[in-house]
Amino acid sequence: MDVPDVSKLQVQDDDGGGDAGGSNQTKVPSIENIQQLLKTKDDTSRFVGLALLKSVLDNSPDLQGNKEVIVSLWDSISPRFLDRLLRTGSQAGSESKNSKDMLDLAVAVVHTFAILLPEDARQDSKLLNRIPRLTKAALHSSKETTKVIIETLLTLITIPDGAKIFANLEVDDWASLIEIAPEHSHVLSIFIWAWEKGTAGLEDQKAKDLMRDKIDGGVQSFVSSFIGTDATSLLEFISHILRNLDESLIPQNPKWIGSVTKLICNLATNRPNAASRSAYINCAGALLLIYPESTIRSLFLDEKDSSKPFSYLFISLILVDLRATLPSLLEKLNDPEYPHISQRLTSALDILTAFIGQLVAWMEELDDPKPVADSVGIWLKISPDLVIKLSRSIAETLSATMEYLRDRWDASIAGAQGLHPEARTGKAHTNSGSHKTLAWDAKDESAATDAFILSAIRAIALWVREDDDDIPREECSGLMDMFIELYQSSGSASSQPKGLDYRLPILAALEGVLRTSKGIDAFNLHNGWTILSPDLLKILEESSTPSVLRRLDFIRGTHIALVLNTVAESEGTTPEDYMNIVTAVAAYNVPSPENANDSTLLEFQADVLQLATTLLENSNPGLRKRYLHSARAVRGIAEQLRSRAEESSDTAKQLEDVLSTLDA
Numbered sequence: 181m182d183v184p185d186v187s188k189l190q191v192q193d194d195d196g197g198g199d200a201g202g203s204n205q206t207k208v209p210s211i212e213n214i215q216q217l218l219k220t221k222d223d224t225s226r227f228v229g230l231a232l233l234k235s236v237l238d239n240s241p242d243l244q245g246n247k248e249v250i251v252s253l254w255d256s257i258s259p260r261f262l263d264r265l266l267r268t269g270s271q272a273g274s275e276s277k278n279s280k281d282m283l284d285l286a287v288a289v290v291h292t293f294a295i296l297l298p299e300d301a302r303q304d305s306k307l308l309n310r311i312p313r314l315t316k317a318a319l320h321s322s323k324e325t326t327k328v329i330i331e332t333l334l335t336l337i338t339i340p341d342g343a344k345i346f347a348n349l350e351v352d353d354w355a356s357l358i359e360i361a362p363e364h365s366h367v368l369s370i371f372i373w374a375w376e377k378g379t380a381g382l383e384d385q386k387a388k389d390l391m392r393d394k395i396d397g398g399v400q401s402f403v404s405s406f407i408g409t410d411a412t413s414l415l416e417f418i419s420h421i422l423r424n425l426d427e428s429l430i431p432q433n434p435k436w437i438g439s440v441t442k443l444i445c446n447l448a449t450n451r452p453n454a455a456s457r458s459a460y461i462n463c464a465g466a467l468l469l470i471y472p473e474s475t476i477r478s479l480f481l482d483e484k485d486s487s488k489p490f491s492y493l494f495i496s497l498i499l500v501d502l503r504a505t506l507p508s509l510l511e512k513l514n515d516p517e518y519p520h521i522s523q524r525l526t527s528a529l530d531i532l533t534a535f536i537g538q539l540v541a542w543m544e545e546l547d548d549p550k551p552v553a554d555s556v557g558i559w560l561k562i563s564p565d566l567v568i569k570l571s572r573s574i575a576e577t578l579s580a581t582m583e584y585l586r587d588r589w590d591a592s593i594a595g596a597q598g599l600h601p602e603a604r605t606g607k608a609h610t611n612s613g614s615h616k617t618l619a620w621d622a623k624d625e626s627a628a629t630d631a632f633i634l635s636a637i638r639a640i641a642l643w644v645r646e647d648d649d650d651i652p653r654e655e656c657s658g659l660m661d662m663f664i665e666l667y668q669s670s671g672s673a674s675s676q677p678k679g680l681d682y683r684l685p686i687l688a689a690l691e692g693v694l695r696t697s698k699g700i701d702a703f704n705l706h707n708g709w710t711i712l713s714p715d716l717l718k719i720l721e722e723s724s725t726p727s728v729l730r731r732l733d734f735i736r737g738t739h740i741a742l743v744l745n746t747v748a749e750s751e752g753t754t755p756e757d758y759m760n761i762v763t764a765v766a767a768y769n770v771p772s773p774e775n776a777n778d779s780t781l782l783e784f785q786a787d788v789l790q791l792a793t794t795l796l797e798n799s800n801p802g803l804r805k806r807y808l809h810s811a812r813a814v815r816g817i818a819e820q821l822r823s824r825a826e827e828s829s830d831t832a833k834q835l836e837d838v839l840s841t842l843d844a
Contacts (some may be wrong), residue, residue: 416462503580506580660699709744
């Protein structure tokens with residue numbers, strides 16, 4: 181089809197008159213004339229009609245607001261003709277002016293109607309079905325037209341059916357957009373919206389598996405496109421996708437983790453700006469949460485004989501960022517940028533937690549070398565002097581984090597003395613306008629629902645449990661009131677608006693803190709036994725029917741038993757109000773072996789028996805005599821469980837100790 185020179189065409193006015201008075205003004209075509217041109221079978225006339233239509237719409241503000249006329253004009257356009265123009269102009273090798281003019285005009289027309297059509301007409305398939313052609317046209321269009329295509333797609337995918345159409349395209353169909361993503365960051369927004377909104381409602385497992393594989397392939401293509409760039413926008417994109425996609429759609433064992441961690445390493449070591457720092461921290465944090473093992477091996481992979489391994493440099497950057505940001509964080513709780521700052525610091529703490537775990541494993545390996553296949557030292561190569569330096573920096577950073585948690589918790593719970601809680605988060609309305617009242621916590625999110633608090637406790641807990649220094653443990657004991665209250669609130673589903681469960685991290689922290697006398701005193705002061713023991717007994721009772729509980733519940737029960745056992749041993753003589761645990765254990769209905777074939781459950785049961793035995797052993801003679809029948813019942817349960825434990829296992833040895841202690 182030959183494209184006419186539209187600038188030389190003239191269309192009569194509505195009254196059919198010519199150029200009155202010899203004026204050189206361009207004639208304004210009538211709507212009827214344009215529709216006649218659009219409805220003809222001649223391609224040249226159709227093209228002229230589209231060109232005139234675009235010109236009229238651009239220069240007629242009153243017409244743009246006439247929804248009935250806009251719909252009528254859109255109905256006059258042949259969707260097949262639009263597709264032909266899009267296809268002809270977007271084919272590889274179609275560099276002629278005619279083909280580019282076809283593409284430019286078709287894209288401009290679709291973009292205009294995507295904006296002007298009323299909401300109901302915009303959801304019609306006639307408009308949304310142009311998405312595949314627009315997507316393929318992006319690569320071979322001019323720079324200006326490419327921007328228009330991206331703007332049009334951003335508009336169309338906000339419509340649910342539009343997002344579904346885009347999400348259901350094949351990976352090869354996405355290729356044109358993916359290839360230009362490094363130069364056009366809004367392309368990433370298109371995929372974020374389509375993958376999150378366009379996949380809603382998928383119920384068939386086969387459809388979910390197919391979509392997950394397509395997303396996996398799409399991310400791999402993005403990674404290939406961004407090689408050679410700083411990849412800041414890509415890392416933020418991957419972080420967002422991993423944190424917000426439906427869990428069933430997140431790629432499993434992807435092959436691109438190594439490539440992404442290389443991009444993180446390159447960005448972290450090349451003087452990143454604030455946006456780049458946020459991108460690599462958030463992405464590394466997301467990868468560690470979802471793919472911990474493979475990410476750790478890639479992210480902390482150090483070159484042999486390096487004077488300053490990357491893992492050392494990377495963690496040092498993380499620690500510096502935390503220490504620089506925490507002192508002023510409290511005053512930013514209600515600033516618009518706080519969610520972004522909080523997310524970055526949350527990711528930084530998740531990275532730090534993963535590294536502390538690796539550091540602990542590495543130091544244990546020095547004392548007890550493992551087979552080469554299981555060796556942590558294969559990828560973590562830090563000299564002892566750097567380990568000491570890094571440990572000091574970690575301790576300093578976590579101390580600053582504990583100080584911030586203390587201030588944040590005091591602000592959110594206590595606030596100003598005598599000030600009613602409602603006065604802290606509301607707005608004051610005066611003659612001079614509205615302004616914020618005194619804010620002692622984030623107005624939109626409390627401390628208990630802030631993911632930063634959870635990640636901070638998780639990092640602190642691992643450090644105080646594994647490090648032998650009592651100073652951070654004693655400092656951590658100052659957070660006991662916060663630990664106990666967060667533990668108690670986590671036990672209620674209604675108090676977990678974001679699914680934040682603090683219980684396991686807090687129990688891990690208590691395992692370290694309770695090794696100090698200050699920790700024991702703080703635990704007793706804040707009625708820790710009263711809060712933890714009912715949770716333990718609830719798990720014990722429900723473990724009689726194991727199908728009711730998850731493996732995570734048994735793990736939590738094991739940690740509770742260890743914490744309470746530490747407290748019981750520190751007491752010297754068992755207080756009588758602790759003995760309700762012995763009564764509950766004695767009345768325990770041991771599930772049958774076929775219903776309780778779970779090593780985690782058996783470990784939990786053994787730890788509870790150990791706790792009951794400690795309480796009996798440390799009780800005074802009179803109390804012990806009163807609980808003689810309970811002690812015999814506990815022994816009978818220990819004998820049952822001993823027969824189920826594997827010989828020479830730690831659980832078997834623990835149960836034998838229980839039996840020998842009770843016999844004594």
